[in-house]
Amino acid sequence: MVSIKDIAKSVGVSTATVSKALNHKSGVSQTVRNQIIEKAKEMGYVVNGLARGMKISKTFTVGVLVSDIKNPFFSEVISAMERVLYAKKYNLMICNVGENPQKEVEYLELLVSKKVDGLIVAPAAEGQNLSIYRNLVRHGMKIVLFDRLIDSVNCDSVVIDNRASIYEVTKYLKDRGHKKIGSIYGIEKSYTGHERLNGFKEAIEELNLEYHKEWVRSGFFREEDSYKQSLEILAKSSKPTAIIAMNNFSTLGLMRAVKELEIKVPDDLSIIGFDDAEWMKVCSPSITTVIQPADAIGMTAATLLLDAIENENIHTIQHVVLKAKLIERESVKSLI
């Protein structure tokens, strides 16, 4: 590998001069500068990021922790982050932590050792590693939390109004004559799972809807569990007239159960999903669903992190709450 030393020798100047020239700093005559740049290109010079990183304490790398990159929601968020970060020449280190706090810890340590400039994190479900995040922040690590919040970690965050959106959706069903509403909710101990379920419960209570324990089951945000729980709900003789699924996998599981039982949607059962996916437009009936602004979430998180990194002194911590929105399609029937 060719280094600035090689270039220096080849051009007949010092490494200091080469460094200045290549970094477009002042203190080099135009002629020498051009010579150096020319020669560098000719020799195929590429800066050694490790050495530079050591020297300037900056790596142009950020770590991203999510629970599952296969979840289309996270894919879309990550894709948006990538767009923003690439524009500033940063790389992303993607870490899939499942819901495994141990893996979360290990990845965090790996990322710290690699001296990432910042972290964008959807913390593992139960927030067991709260103290680690607090510690990182205290040591100056720039962190942006998204999707899931952890209390008392003093850093930027981007989430949606989970509670309100589920509340509204439940009301939407009531307004269409539904009184018996079930739901496939997620991981109760996770931020999103908790918030969405609470939005649902609040709505049930405040809007005087029937609450039926059998109709409200956790699918743990997983397709398989959601499928099984949906079967349980739909096998009863006393069924709800509508079910809300609280993320994309839950929606999928519910749909599988519905198909298997040959239940007609929306005639025999209305369905509202959560998250968007291309297929929800395309299947029959198309799925009415709550769409998270995944792209905006990713862009916002990345932008906040960049600001925290590059304007360390003037950056002020922000807690951004974005709105999710209901898209009406064909899976809800009005009973009125």
Place this chain on the structure above:
Amino acid sequence: MVSIKDIAKSVGVSTATVSKALNHKSGVSQTVRNQIIEKAKEMGYVVNGLARGMKISKTFTVGVLVSDIKNPFFSEVISAMERVLYAKKYNLMICNVGENPQKEVEYLELLVSKKVDGLIVAPAAEGQNLSIYRNLVRHGMKIVLFDRLIDSVNCDSVVIDNRASIYEVTKYLKDRGHKKIGSIYGIEKSYTGHERLNGFKEAIEELNLEYHKEWVRSGFFREEDSYKQSLEILAKSSKPTAIIAMNNFSTLGLMRAVKELEIKVPDDLSIIGFDDAEWMKVCSPSITTVIQPADAIGMTAATLLLDAIENENIHTIQHVVLKAKLIERESVKSLI
């Protein structure tokens, strides 16, 4: 940040001893070793990967280049890679290059400067950067190509038997009485696009099926284009009885057109998709499709790369071809 120097001072030994102890190397007494490890933990020491990387010329980081992380196929492949690489404590740098060769070049340079230990790449569509890859290999960079091949780059690769699988699928339709078969193919200049289309053309010819130019259109592996082209095909008075879509987005676009035109599948039109997605099981009718072994592709690619990196001397280059397989569901009708 605490360094081995701090630990050395604190324990009262030299940095050399600390380094040996922390890296589980011989030459340190058990007592001193324990003291050091203890103290390191106490002080919250984390190794500086940049310094280490510089010294040992290894970063435990690999770069992954794909065209679109939002494509569920790539998400699944990446997820499998992550599993394999995490087990050996490697990190992934994910680079979304779209089909933009310029971005591909820039990311490549970024990754080289960051001294990644290897690269796993699905090259941008038209393979314009062939010479760059060749150069990298020549300079000792470990590369595994997947999904798309580039000729004359001397490195490991993992692909599926695109041509054969489309051929078989076409035959499958013929065996069920279909003689008028259309297709929404992909990017003709890309490896996968080209191979799949050729498999189709070969089948049409060899099996004496009707070839109708109007029925064979490129959707560029994109949903929107595939949708439009599907509309074109289906608007004609003389329609095919079956259409093969050649990736997941093409399938989606085709489905959208079908839904919009209220065409009954499979009664009025049979459909075979490509790639799998959870929804294809769930929608009505469920979609008969060619499934790529995405998980195996990712695992194989990562395993090959690890072998190339860790057993540099004895590693032999392999070109793995995996089989795609047709999953029969409900979207094909037998006309016989």
Place this chain on the structure above:
DNA sequence: TTGTAGGCGTTATCAA
């Protein structure tokens, strides 16, 4: 078993 010292490739300081 332990320690000394050099060097990986940069950048930054300061003197020439």
Place this chain on the structure above:
DNA sequence: TTGATAACGCCTACAA
């Protein structure tokens, strides 16, 4: 405008 040199934190001969 230029260059010599120190330092970033680590690993590793080699010496003690």
